[in-house]
Amino acid sequence: MGHRFERTDEVELSATPEQVWDAIATGPGIDSWFMGRNEVDPGEGGAVRTFFGDYLPESPVTAWEPGKRLVHGGAAAPDGRFIAYEFLIEARDTGSTVLRMVTSGFLPGDDWEDEFEAMTKGGELFFATLSTYLRHFAGRFAxxxxxxxxxxxxxxxxxxxxxxxxxxxxxxxxxxxxxxxxxxxxxxxxxxxxxxxxxxxxxxxxxxxxxxxxxxxxxxxxxxxxxxxxxxxxxxxxxxxxxxx
The missing domain is CATH 3.30.530.20 (START domain)
Structure with missing residues (x-):
């Protein structure tokens, strides 16, 4: 049966749009808040690659607007499984920056509940880590x-x-x-x-x-x-x- 999902997270930050972009669209930036080590082939048609133990996903980039919007993922496996990430960056007149992250995808099978719960809990941590990184370590790489x-x-x-x-x-x-x-x-x-x-x-x-x-x-x-x-x-x-x- 499977389960289709979509989650939106949003945060307002004192970091600049350029700092936010570097955090989500460069390998060293993603290394500083996500999992494993990461590489980015920039531009639409490029890819985000993650090296995480034996798990080596490659996420194709489908939208690349520096300082504004990044979308990657969405390539479906034979069983229909996929996950995609959309990042939207909005500079405010007050000098702050709003970051929205939309996570969407599909989990196949009738036993998707445990995986979805783990993905939800992990997603909460990852977005909190990204927000904390940009609040306290913006411009630095880990x-x-x-x-x-x-x-x-x-x-x-x-x-x-x-x-x-x-x-x-x-x-x-x-x-x-x-x-x-x-x-x-x-x-x-x-x-x-x-x-x-x-x-x-x-x-x-x-x-x-x-x-x-x-x-x-x-x-x-x-x-x-x-x-x-x-x-x-x-x-x-x-x-x-x-x-x-």
Whole structure:
């Protein structure tokens, strides 16, 4: 049977239209708020490519209006599955910029509910991360760190362990203070997004994200804005994930 969906998110920002465009239409910009590493072949007929573990989607660009509008995705698989993203940028006379993101697509089959819920929760985190990036780190680019923990059999217990390791209580809301330690270094930040499957935390030089992966593993997808040794950071976070199991 399947399920067709469409979601619109909107935010008003102090970032310039040029900064917003760089965040959504360049590889380093997308690296700073989305997942994995990304490449962009600019212009209509180009593509946005994401390198995320073994998942390597390519999203064709169907509209390219620098500083105003970007559309990519929409190519349907043989079973009809597709996802498309439209970004609309509007400069305001007050000096602010409004960004709208429309996510639409189709999930095939009769068992689409769990995937749709995970996509919805993840989409909420991604847009909150994009907004937080443009509010606090506009014009800067991050080193992305994406890692998968071991398979999870009991998400309720695993998610409770994640909250405890982050110094958070049983109910997490935006604005809560998180305190945790990675490789012996104490870190303190503020929660900018939280729902039943994701947590996002902002510090002065990073965005840390924790997701219940749809395929059964805890995923961390971080963005480090200070000079970072990628190999050392990945090793430290692998050890952090291992301690949760």
């Amino acid at each position: 080193t992305p760190i994406t890692l998968f923990g071991p398979p999870v059999a009991d998400w309720e217990s695993a998610w409770a362990n994640v909250r405890a390791a982050l110094g958070l209580g049983g109910t997490v809301t935006a604005g809560d203070t998180a305190r945790f330690t990675v490789d012996g270094t104490p870190i303190e930040g503020v929660v900018y997004c939280a729902n039943s499957q994701t947590i996002g935390i902002r510090t002065g030089d990073a965005l840390y994200r924790f997701l219940q992966g749809f395929h059964g593993s805890l995923v961390v997808g971080h963005h480090l804005f200070s000079a970072a040794d990628t190999a050392a950071a990945e090793q430290a976070w692998r050890a952090w994930l291992a301690r949760l199991s």
